Amino acid sequence: AQTVTQSQPEMSVQEAETVTLSCTYDTSESDYYLFWYKQPPSRQMILVIRQEAYKQQNATENRFSVNFQKAAKSFSLKISDSQLGDAAMYFCAYRSRGYGGSQGNLIFGKGTKLSVKP
Amino acid sequence: NAGVTQTPKFQVLKTGQSMTLQCAQDMNHEYMSWYRQDPGMGLRLIHYSVGAGITDQGEVPNGYNVSRSTTEDFPLRLLSAAPSQTSVYFCASSYSMDRGLKSHEQYFGPGTRLTVT
Numbered sequence: 001a002q003t004v005t006q007s008q009p010e011m012s013v014q015e016a017e018t019v020t021l022s023c024t025y026d027t028s029e030s031d032y033y034l035f036w037y038k039q040p041p042s043r044q045m046i047l048v049i050r051q052e053a054y055k056q057q058n059a060t061e062n063r064f065s066v067n068f069q070k071a072a073k074s075f076s077l078k079i080s081d082s083q084l085g086d087a088a089m090y091f092c093a094y095r096s097r098g099y100g101g102s103q104g105n106l107i108f109g110k111g112t113k114l115s116v117k118p
Numbered sequence: 119n120a121g122v123t124q125t126p127k128f129q130v131l132k133t134g135q136s137m138t139l140q141c142a143q144d145m146n147h148e149y150m151s152w153y154r155q156d157p158g159m160g161l162r163l164i165h166y167s168v169g170a171g172i173t174d175q176g177e178v179p180n181g182y183n184v185s186r187s188t189t190e191d192f193p194l195r196l197l198s199a200a201p202s203q204t205s206v207y208f209c210a211s212s213y214s215m216d217r218g219l220k221s222h223e224q225y226f227g228p229g230t231r232l233t234v235t
Contacts, residue, residue, distance in 0.1 A: 033222050045226035104149045104212055108160040
């Protein structure tokens with residue numbers, strides 16, 4: 001079974017600075033997807049960025065980028081130029097590439113609470 | 119499109135009461151799932167469905183029932199609520215086959231905060 005581990009329960013960053021959230025995972029599959037979700041106090045789950053395991057290039061979405069190390073099974077999220085609105089809970093999630101049975105479900109880490117100091 | 123909708127947004131139950139959390143989606147997604155979120159635990163899968171008439175258990179199914187009579191709706195039933203079921207519940211949907219770039223993404227509802235006293 002796949003597992004996702006986020007080892008930082010809480011992180012803090014100064015506004016305009018850069019912060020990196022860590023995520024490691026365990027799987028025997030060779031093809032899969034990885035996601036970072038943001039959950040602000042409104043509790044809505046917002047997809048921040050996705051990475052397809054077969055792609056070597058790290059995904060980037062504006063101020064958000066990932067460092068995907070497939071061999072090390074590591075998937076960290078870097079937030080540049082942090083803003084007050086980035087304060088939220090961040091979840092790392094894994095999904096198998098297939099669509100049969102339970103493969104369509106997400107496996108989540110326990111989350112990292114990010115605070116942004118003005 | 120309304121996306122994934124959930125009702126109610128908040129609910130307080132007494133131990134032993136029953137209720138149904140409603141979930142609906144208008145994106146013609148075959149795949150629908152229920153997760154619960156507890157502090158320090160992330161989101162854990164309760165039940166899921168790959169299409170109308172087909173459901174299966176996830177990681178934490180005890181105390182919950184589901185059924186899927188239509189593609190659009192996937193209600194979650196608590197037959198006899200317990201304080202351990204105090205949680206935030208999320209419904210999510212996605213395609214069950216490859217339909218292009220975003221077919222692997224799950225779309226989440228706004229969540230239901232349930233308190234059982």
